[in-house]
Amino acid sequence: MKFSTLLIPTSKETPGDASLASHIYLLRGGFIDSVGDSGLYNFLPLGKKVLDKIRFVVKEELDRAGCQEVALSFVTPESLWRESGRLEKYGRELLRFKDRKENNFVLGPTHEEMMVNLIRRTVKSYKQLPLHLYQINLKFRDEIRPRFGLMRGREFLMKDGYSFHVNREDMQREFAHMEETYKTIFTRLGVDFRVVEADSGAIGGTGSKEFMVLADSGEDTIVICESCEYGANIEAAVAEPKVYDEGVTYISVKMKAHYDEGKSKVIAFVLPEGAELQEVKACKAVGANDLSVSDESAQAPIVVIEQSLGAAVDPHDFDAKEIFYEDISSVKEGDRCVHCGGVLRYTKGIEVGHIFQLGTRYSEALGCHFLDENGKSVPMVMGTYGIGVSRLLAAIIEQNHDERGCIWTRECAPFIVQIIVANMKDEAQKAWGEKLYYEMREKGIEVLFDDRTKRFGSKMRDYELIGIPYAVVMGKNLPEGKVEFITREGMVKEEVGIEDLSLFVEKRVLS
């Protein structure tokens, strides 16, 4: 396509509130446009092209893996959320509204309820199982504090898949199959990622794994083993238990645990000195939705003791009604791996995928049953699988950029090659540029032709900012029959003879 006709509003200046490389470059490169600084974004032609590329890879691999694409209604009746018991738990992140008849609806932040509702109406027999349906659709979460551009917008594009099985074993087979499929997808997209064990959060369920794009700016801390494949989100990471003897000093942290319907309890968490309370683990240990610091002076009626303290503390020291022993402390750098004894380290990651072994959490709540071989009604066993498609766009740039701008991976680039005519008033440069442009188009190579009358400098800046993998410059050496071939990564420049240009470009671009 011709640059002069496309809406690509590049900008020299960095937008005020953008601090993350991906946010800055996507805005400056004219990929996205923010809507009123409130976590909402428009995708402009370049951004939409990248989004479609990612979507295509995701769809192709999922279809190959036997999943079926559907599109569920974005607006979902609140009653389904009430039925599943998630209305309260999801809370303020749900955007709720009424229609003209005063019926209550929510904008879907994830679609377990909708999907289960669909399946319970249409699937009745074990003969129809297993089934794996997915969609690539908008989601809305009314985030408390949207930031970092596409990384944490309120409206975002997500691929969400749901599988239904006759038993746990079959669900676990699909879970493993999806782990492999996701690895294929992220590898194809060209990102450096790591699969880690995770907490299941508000979705619920047991086994869960996250796919993390490794980047220093990531919001998640992940723990990885130096010696083996073990990796886990800090929220779920476990280490080889330490052994404490009786003389150990310990600290007690008093927290207020919040439950459904506004109920709360004060709980004391007891940790060895120097250890840190891991709130997600602590929530899980007491079945709470949330924890906050408690300033109550009274003795807490419930005490949870870090399990590794075991016999080292005397439970009679606490005047408590209930005492539990749980793993509630954060893994620290230098701790030992439970699998191989290797040293554990921290690193930062961006969560771009999450797969869950859901079990019967939703099928039971929503009455999604099937008849088995014996004619018995049984709840389906489910798995659920997500990929943050719009977030991936940001994650790819977070991992692939330099001080000049974006460096797109081949599968995601909006175009594969850009032709830059240094001076449009130079008839020879213009003619050779056009010739190559039409040849590339003829061969089905996605090409962006910078035919603007701007000066060379600003065209190069725009090229570097947008980050298309390759460029050809029709410039000052044209009279000697030479043009320049540029590889964006590293800005490597090569001189190429004009006679072999078309073949040369085709070979490099398609290799």
Next chain:
RNA sequence: CGGAGUGUAGCGCAGUCUGGUAGCGCACCUGGUUUGGGACCAGGGGGUCGAAGGUUCGAGUCCUUUCACUCCGACCA
């Protein structure tokens, strides 16, 4: 929700203390000179100064109220 701050042209900001013609840079339009690293000259368009009320001869500026957003902490693909 707790703490800090900001609202003035499409974007980034000055002007507010000390009331008196609405400013600057970038972007945009016209003409000309330029054309290998964000050119230059000349001319031009664009604003209910976040909103409402008040004080005053006169309010972007002072007073009151209100709304919005940003930044730092607890949630998530």
